[in-house]
Amino acid sequence: MxxxxxxxxxxxxxxxxxxxxxxxxxxxxxxxxxxxxxxxxxxxxxxRPLMVAGMVRNEGEPGGGPFWLEDDEGVLRAQILESSEMNGQDSVVRAVMASATHFNPVDLVCALTDADKVPYDLSQFVDRNRDFLVTKSHDGRTLRGLEHPGLWNGGMGRWNTVFVEVDSATFAPVKTVFDLLRPAHRTA
Incomplete structure (x- = not known):
């Protein structure tokens, strides 16, 4: 490639x-x-930087997945969106989320240098329009904040990205302590 x-x-x-x-x-x-x-x-x-993201089939785990999104340059790009970036109150958005066939990236392969092997200035490839409201808590108080692009949700927004399917056996998420009780996390 x-x-x-x-x-x-x-x-x-x-x-x-x-x-x-x-x-x-x-x-x-x-x-x-x-x-x-x-x-x-x-x-x-x-x-521009390249990303190949290995995605597993959607089996109902919480999180995001691969979607088409118009970036801040007006280009339709393959993007990874977290569910918290989407308006879950909108019935059309809920239907799109429910129909998603694949889930969060399990493997990422990235090319970070140009043809002359000079590292890209990755800050030039951030979609700065990507942000979303988050709700967190601290000392029992509910806090709301505006979260800016993270690793893939905007931080890689203007990269050339392609998704490939990988076997779901490669995915063993830990979102809560109870996930550690799943067979994938047991050694014997």
Whole structure:
């Protein structure tokens, strides 16, 4: 994947755009009307961090999953959204959440350098429009706050991302102490 991206960037430098367009077509969300046309826009779309996220089938665990989301650049991208980022009061949103086939990432493989092996400035690829209200408690008091992008919920918002399915045997969540009693966490 990286070799193909780097070859597409080299082709752009040589004045050939077809390899860049072909490479971008493999990334979900790059629908035809969003496909960059000029070399500068193609380079901008290509030359960004990459994430391959291994997702398990949704079996009703709490949390988020893979969805399509328009980012702050107006590009439809594959994104990981937490349920707390969605308006659970909206019946359409609830239906979308209920129909989700896959769940939180179990494995992440990330490419953090450009074609010249120079590390990206990851702060340039954050979707700063991603934030959500959270409710927490401290000393028995309920507190509400605005949470800004975390690791994947916005922090990787403008990365080129693709989801792949991984076996659910690789997923053993611990959301509460009682989850430690599940067979996946027992040694014998």
């Amino acid at each position: 990286l070799e193909a991206r780097d070859a597409a960037l080299q082709a752009l430098d040589a004045g050939e755009s077809k390899p860049a367009v072909d490479w971008l077509k493999i990334w979900p969300g790059r629908i035809a009307e969003q496909m960059p046309q000029d070399a500068v826009a193609l380079r901008d779309a290509l030359d």
